[in-house]
Amino acid sequence: MLVINDLHAAIDGKPILKGITLTVNAGEVHAVMGPNGSGKSTLAQVLAGHPAYEVTGGSVTYNGVDLLELAPEVRAQHGVFLAFQYPIEIPGVTNAYFLRAAYNEIRKSKGLEEVDPMEFLDLVEEKLKLVDMDVSMMSRSVNVGFSGGEKKRNEILQMAVLQPMLSILDETDSGLDIDALRIVANGVNALKRPDNAAIVVTHYQRLLNYIVPDYVHVLAGGRIVKSGDKSLALELEARGYDWVLEAA
């Protein structure tokens, strides 16, 4: 599904990613871990197409197409979804309006008919249960006045509604208490299908108690320095990052 080959990226001329190579197949969950400043979030942003990052080398192929050539909105329409570490507030725009507009854009790109507000509400109600959100959240402005946990749950709600093929969760667990963490993780697990995939970017192992990864990669200095299975995450939890960095 996703083939990242020797990806280099910089922000304001400063290199951050220095040769990432990673393959994600359908049905897989990959955890990307690493210390602060290792380039985890940059990788997530580059895959989603944030304009502040400049790709300086390498390639990313997504279902056979050059992902880096696609505008961010086209990536989204092709099923790439980024759950933001810091979800953005849009005052005056209701969650329902925003999410329906996004849903319809993605439908339109597939040649499907748009859904009207009533149909959409029916569809959303079911998804709301998944992340334990009340329907009243739909009439509030996007992320405005939301608690940290509500913002993250709102991201997962969007993911549930938009049904992406490739979900990238950028430190979705940061700042969450254990209950919120469980709700978010349950949402992600419920959306797992044999034909989609997820990249879970996280600093801590604890999220991986709930979202069980098939592969764990350790990022340091803009490179993947170690890959393994779930046991690698547990080892990192027990021993910290230093031993990996030294070995690399």
Place this chain on the structure above:
Amino acid sequence: MSSTIESLVNREYQYGFTTDFEAETLPPGLSEETVRFISAKKGEPQWLLDWRLKAFRRWLTMKEPHWGNVQYPPIDYQAASYYSAPKSVKPLASLDDVDPQLLEMYSKLGISLSEQKRMNGVAVDAVIDSVSVGTTYREELSKFGIIFMSFGEAVREHPELVQQYLGSVIPYSDNFFAALNSAVFSDGSFCYIPKGVRCPMDLSTYFRINAAETGQFERTLIIADEGSYVSYLEGCTAPKRDTNQLHAANVEIIALEGATVKYSTVQNWYAGDENGLGGIYNFVTKRAKAMKNAKVSWTQVETGSAITWKYPSVILQGDNSVGEFYSVAVASKMQQADTGTKMIHIGRNTRSTIVSKGISAMKGQNSYRGKVQILPKAEGARNYTQCDSMLVGNACGAHTFPYVEVGNNSAILEHEASTSKIGEDQIFYLKARGLDAEQAVSMIVSGFCKEVFKELPMEFALEAQQLLGITLEGSVG
């Protein structure tokens, strides 16, 4: 500023076309002779000519105001023409007689004056350059006793009403531009809603400047008799020209006891180009007087003009009267907007609400200027003011000048203000959900303006949203 936002903001003005029709245009220049010519041309009674002349003589003694936060080279008042009329317009012509070229021009603007395809449920008075070319739905309205016609016709058919109320809210001596308008105003709309009548449809005036080197000075007079209700809409466009054109309109509203007037404007005069070449100077005086239990609500969406200088105000004369001002002002390219309101509380328990949303983009400068004045006898007066600014990019400016004068201790005033910046992060967030840049900017801006848009009549709200789209980022869905 990012190139995406920049390119979206820098959108073509779609009403910039000119229409060629034969027009009778007075040579440039302003003197008593000009005033007499206009008055004679319109076949006005002596009292009105006298009033114009008093205004003109007063104007000669006045100085152009420069307290606004706007800069422009000196205006040569002798260089403009003060009268231009399509030749084919005869007085009292029925709509069927309107020059097909004019009808076509209006239909290009999305306004149909022809009998078959009139705007649904909205009566329109179309004013081009200096004259009204047609008013729709007149007969239907007259069944309710509602008078809706051009100002010129009202002077002929209802001189007593015009004479009683003209200048009663904005005296000819009020300010430099109001005095100029009083001297040379050419046409405009007149509306009278009888006692207890709820006007069954929205009334609207559509202003179009077509001629070059011409000033437009229209005058609107709305009288809502006791217990009546009317919703009034105003739209304006002008062709793209490299020279600045002056538009100095006056709008007077009288809301008698228990009457309600809603006045909504979508102003889309040509704004000039990104280097500040051309565009309309929009120096407008709008004021309403609200008697006991009356309510006047101004809603404006100001997207056009090189310079906007405009403060729709309410004199809260009667006890329990209510004044409202909802405004969205956009200053993009090199536009300068200095706009706001005055709420003058005279009666007891008078209430006013001000919601101002300023959007600045590119090199636009947007100023909110508002005054809330509580007079000593205005026991129990209340005001709520909310002033929000949004900046798009780094080269624009937002300014706020709120003035408050309180002469009665029982008054309660609240003021809230905020400034925000539309960021790449907001746009990226929406893009990452499948929306393109245009949709993203439009969604963010619409959200920002929501409190004002919800005050507009439905169709107008859509038009306003679309216009904001064109002005700022492209077409808004």
